[in-house]
Amino acid sequence: MLITLPINELKPGMYIERVSRQAQGASIKIKTRGMVREPAIIERLAKEGVQELIIDFAQSDVSIPKHLIPAKPSAHKPVNGASQSVRTDRPKLGERDFVLAPLEQEFLIASTCYDQSLGKIRAMYHDLTSGMQVNMSLLSDIADAIVDSVFRNPDAMAALTLLRDQSSYTWRHMLNCAILCAIFARYLGYEINKVRQMALAALLHDIGLAKVPQGILSKPGKLTDIEVKAVRKHVALGLGMLKGQKHITSMMLEMVVNHHERLDGSGYPRGISADKLSREARVLSIVDVYAAMIADKPYKKGEDPISALRYLLSQRELFDQALVQRFIKCVGIHPVGTxxxxxxxxxxxxxxxxxxxxxxxxxxxxxxxxxxxxxxxxxxxxxxxxxxxxxxxxxxxxxxxxxxxxxxxxxxxx
CATH class of the missing domain: 2.30.30 (SH3 type barrels.)
Structure with missing residues (x-):
């Protein structure tokens, strides 16, 4: 997210994309882009006549300036649920803290959050492939930020799930599932604490893929039977990575374990059927398939949302059709941003x-x-x-x- 800022608002931790305005006659040679590491750099830029800069907050270490974020409202539009946030360094947001923000206003915040979250998930995913543990605190913060944005205006985050990039499919899919799960859970009337848990579960549902040989995941052609079995192990691998972690509830573990199960028992890893599947796991299975179908993958171009929704409707034996119907009403036949x-x-x-x-x-x-x-x-x-x-x-x-x-x-x- 690129935002123009005057020099007096430049802070250490911001990433300069370029200088957009200088004093007349000023002449300065600086890098085209780079991170501001210390106040001395800011002083030098000001001394050399720099008046305005383009800041890329997707690459910055600091958040978007507070004056660009909507102020906490005194009035509110009722939404379902009460708040419980994982973080302890910020106020907990409850239902009275949310009003429906204008789409344009919320999209500014949502797009910055999306870009930064994508970068953090990518870095953590690569750490996991090297044997490091899941950073639950980081993922909890990302899930909280997503839910906060969704409760202000779900359309802002929803539009970002339409972006496609086959080179970043795995971690983009994790993020998109968290967004869509939060949007759908809110629509279904879950209290905000449950929405936060469901968004975090969606963010974690494919975490086991980090332990699957990455060459299989990026393979452009059809997988062999052995490779398919290797990919399917990601559920058990993910469960092993999450057991005993903080912030993990039994509902979240059940969602992660069962997101590939189907109503008729044809899913994996256990082949359990409808009577053993919670409503939350059914929600995630719908979201997971929809998000996967509309995304570009290394081996396949994504389909349009209508095709994905038609597929969900056609698979009556696999997906909870009452939930599918509500999901269609939630995201729309033509989602915002299409x-x-x-x-x-x-x-x-x-x-x-x-x-x-x-x-x-x-x-x-x-x-x-x-x-x-x-x-x-x-x-x-x-x-x-x-x-x-x-x-x-x-x-x-x-x-x-x-x-x-x-x-x-x-x-x-x-």
Whole structure:
């Protein structure tokens, strides 16, 4: 997340992407980018006439400045649950601490949280492959930050789960599952303490993959039977890594152990059936499959959300269909952040779902697909428009040489 800051707000621990403004006539030679390690660097930059800088908070060691984060509200919009946070160095957030924040406002916080969390999970995952233990404190903090954002506005984090990168699939999948599990659990009315636990369980569900030969996970072709067995061992390996850890509850362990089990008993590792599967494990199994299907993997390009939802609906013997129906209403047929092609030869981004009429969300039109150029943005509620504009299909934007990550920042940042 790149944010412009004046020199007087620069702090040690911030990562400078570039200088954006200097005093007239100033001439300074500094690195294009780099971490600010000490106050002396800030003093030198100011002395040399630097007035404004672009800071990359995804690579910084400090959080986004407090004045860019929404202040704690005095009024509140009711949400389900009471708070219990793992961290002890910050106030515990309860239901009265949350109001529905504007999407643009929350996306600024959520995208910074997402980028930083992804980097921390990647580093921890590599540590695990080297034999180190799970850093539960770090993962608990990440899960808490996700849940806090989801309770302020679930659409902000949800949009980030649409980003694709096959080179970072394993740890991105862990993060995306935590986000989607938190969003779905909130939607189902779980109290916030349970939501935090479920998000952390989702963050941990594939932790055992760090003990699986990484060459198998990155293999571009079909796995052999022996390789499939090796991958399936990740459940037992993960359980072994988590037993006895702090912050782990029996519900969380059950979710981790059973996320690959299926209602008809065809899953693994134990082949247990519906009567042995908790509602929370069923939630995670749905989220896990959905997140995996829409993501780019080393061996396969991700599918669009509609295809993933259709698959879940078609597998009546495998997934709890009552929960699948509610999951569809929760994330939407066209999730916020999705790029869609319209009948008027325009490309738009979904900016608000429509639970009453899922095929007609609110969209922001920004691109002419016939002439292949950007146009002046315009927000349209497809359920109200008189021209009867409809969605033809969803797209990742690549066929128009568009980058979804860049578009999300352009259209969802304030």
């Amino acid at each position: 790029l869609v092609q319209l009948t008027n030869e325009r490309l738009a981004m979904v900016i608000q779902g429509n639970e009453d009429n899922p095929i007609k969300p609110k969209v922001r039109v920004f691109y002419n697909t016939m002439h292949r150029h950007h146009i002046t943005t315009k927000d349209i509620d497809l359920s109200l428009n008189k021209d009867e504009i409809k969605i033809v299909a969803s797209t990742d934007g690549s066929q128009f040489d568009l980058n979804l990550a860049r578009l999300l920042k352009e259209h969802l940042l304030p």
